Amino acid sequence: MGAGWGVVVVAAGRGTRMGTKESKQYLRLADKPILVHTLELFQSLGEVEEAALVVGSADVERCRQWVREYKLTKVTAVVEGGKERQHSVHRGLAALTTEWAMVHDGVRPLVTAEAVRACCAAAEKNGAAVLAVPVKDTIKQVNEAGIIVSTPDRRSLWAIQTPQAFRRVLLLKALARAESEGFVGTDDAMAVERMGVQVAVAEGDYTNIKITTPEDLPWAEFLLSRRRSEGKRDDV
Ligand SMILES: Nc1ccn([C@@H]2O[C@H](COP(=O)(O)OP(=O)(O)OP(=O)(O)O)[C@@H](O)[C@H]2O)c(=O)n1
Numbered sequence: 001m002g003a004g005w006g007v008v009v010v011a012a013g014r015g016t017r018m019g020t021k022e023s024k025q026y027l028r029l030a031d032k033p034i035l036v037h038t039l040e041l042f043q044s045l046g047e048v049e050e051a052a053l054v055v056g057s058a059d060v061e062r063c064r065q066w067v068r069e070y071k072l073t074k075v076t077a078v079v080e081g082g083k084e085r086q087h088s089v090h091r092g093l094a095a096l097t098t099e100w101a102m103v104h105d106g107v108r109p110l111v112t113a114e115a116v117r118a119c120c121a122a123a124e125k126n127g128a129a130v131l132a133v134p135v136k137d138t139i140k141q142v143n144e145a146g147i148i149v150s151t152p153d154r155r156s157l158w159a160i161q162t163p164q165a166f167r168r169v170l171l172l173k174a175l176a177r178a179e180s181e182g183f184v185g186t187d188d189a190m191a192v193e194r195m196g197v198q199v200a201v202a203e204g205d206y207t208n209i210k211i212t213t214p215e216d217l218p219w220a221e222f223l224l225s226r227r228r229s230e231g232k233r234d235d236v
């Protein structure tokens with residue numbers, strides 16, 4: 001991974017599946033908000049020059065305050081998100097100036113420097129790359145009546161994570177086209193894939209969880225305390 005990277009950290013979701021009054025990115029994980037853990041990892045990477053933080057309109061001011069309080073000097077913009085994740089990504093990307101850009105979920109606080117670097121190195125080689133892990137379960141496609149219709153070969157199935165890394169102009173072009181055509185994807189690579197551009201997969205690790213539902217919180221607490229006891233990630 002060379003220099004010249006920017007990162008969009010998206011944190012403008014409502015966290016409906018978590019079901020808490022406070023949106024999940026603002027809940028505390030050990031001693032800090034989940035979102036701060038995430039931002040601190042990118043702050044600690046020498047290759048990252050700037051970060052755009054995307055949050056809900058009501059949260060812009062408190063996030064600007066955290067940027068100052070936690071000395072997140074690489075956060076150059078705190079911008080309002082959009083209706084869907086993809087719209088939030090687009091707004092954040094427009095605030096960056098770097099040649100290369102990653103997109104990362106604010107609610108994946110346990111991503112490691114090693115995984116980020118693997119993803120970015122794959123993007124520098126291929127133009128676009130995502131972090132992912134091979135699925136461990138057998139996956140079935142099931143119809144609306146609850147009946148199995150197929151069992152895809154597990155060897156070709158990967159669970160997709162973030163960061164997702166791209167030459168910044170490529171992702172900007174892909175998002176602009178997706179929006180003009182009314183397409184909304186659940187990750188960033190989808191917009192690029194539909195332009196016929198190849199996206200590489202870099203193998204990550206299973207601890208880069210997305211905090212989505214209540215049972216993810218104690219798991220994240222455990223993973224963080226294990227890392228700290230091993231002397232890793234004292235930035236978090
Ligand atoms: N309009 C949106 C929707 C999501 N996100 C962000 O995208 C990441 C991944 O989304 P997800 O886990 O689905 O978060 P939520 O949309 O908040 O959760 P839910 O779907 O349960 O409401 C989160 O960091 C979330 O804040 C965003 O920036 N803007």
Ligand SMILES: C[C@](O)(CO)[C@H](O)COP(=O)(O)O
Pocket residue numbers: 085105160161162186187188210212
């Ligand atoms: C981008 C992503 O993290 C890949 O797993 C994910 O798709 C975003 O959130 P959601 O759970 O699909 O809404």
